[in-house]
Amino acid sequence: MSRRSEVLLWGAQRISAMVLALCVVVHLITMIYAVRSGLSGAEILGRTQGNVGWFAFYALFVAAVSVHAPIGLRTILAETLNWRGKSANVFSAIVGLSLAMWGLRAVTAVFGGGQA
Amino acid sequence: MENLQVRIWRGQENGGFQEFEVPRQESQTVLDVVTYVQRKCDPTLSYRFACRVGVCGSCAMTVNGVSRWTCRTHVDKVAEDNKVEIAPLRNLPVIKDLVTDMSEFFDKWAKARGRFAGATTRKDGFAPVSPESKERKRVDAGIECIGCGVCYSACDVVTWNKDYLGPAALNRAWTLVNDVRDTERAERLAAVAGDAGCHACHTHLNCTERCPKGLSPTAGIAGLKRAVLAATLAGEI
Secondary structure (H helix, E strand, O other), X not given: OOHHHXXXXXXXXXXXXXXXXHHHHHHHHHHHHHXXXXXXXXXXXXXHOOOHHHHHHHHHHHHHHHHHHHHHHHXXXXXXXXXXXXXXXXXXXXXXXXXXXXXXXXXXXXXXXXXX | OXXXXXXXXXXXXXXXXXXXXXXXXXXXXXXXXXXXXXXXXXXXXXXXXXXOOOOOOOOEEEEOOEEEEOOOOEHHHHOEOOEEEEEOOOOOOXXXXXXXXXXXXXXXXXXXXXXXXXXXXXXXXXXXXXXXXXXXXXXXXXXXXXXXXXXXXXXXXXXXOOOOOOHHHHHHHHHHHOOOOOOOHHHHHHHOOXXXXXXXXXXXXXXXXXXXXXXXXXXXXXXXXXXXXXXXXXXXX
């Protein structure tokens, strides 16, 4: 991978980390509110389904995870297992795409009303 | 005062520790201990030193598991139960006993373009650089490196990634990136980019914690990360 690509990956991981930090805080506050208010699953779904704002928020959350995790995983593989090069890049990309696919599937289910 | 129990690494990578007893003295440094062992116990012990006063950076070793300059490290500060274990620096090939091969350490300074490149000759006047400018202040913060290798030895990323340029070389590059007289900024930023360069740093701060001169290579590396990203986005490298 070229140095330019390495630098851009680093930048993508830092930006996604900033997004994640915000998303995790909002998510935790939301979870604490839901639990402390004693909301049932049906009540939560009633508030989320069809809500474009929450859909956009959690879609952003999933996107940030899907960018951040595979870049970090790639570094971990290189530094702990000495697994570098194209195969490690492909593996990390597959992990990222999988996270995006499963995450968006869950988001769609929660906000669109389908089965998660 | 009770004698000091000293364990000193002997041989190369596959060597082992040898035990010695060394009389304690007031204000005794770890380098004093090593020197005593070589002069009184075993003249075949190899180690490296020069100035003995914290200027040359040649006497760095691993003392009780921590990378240190031994000439300015008092035994009182590091002895545990009157015992001291002295080994060569980590992350560098051992030539013999306490002497490491520092070639890769300094080769990486060259790879990081740690050499000043100017556009003027000796016939030109001095370049005015204000001590108050932010660039000069950044240079001041990192320029006192003595090349001892303590940061390189303390860095886990060097252990995990043998191509990683290391804190000292990157710190040097950072001082040159901020040198307003230098003419190879883009080339230098390209040289320190990527997996073997500044972006491999995990900000563990081991180098900053251990630097005997109190420098913060971590801060310089963070600056390099930002500068390289900005240059990349601007299409300069």
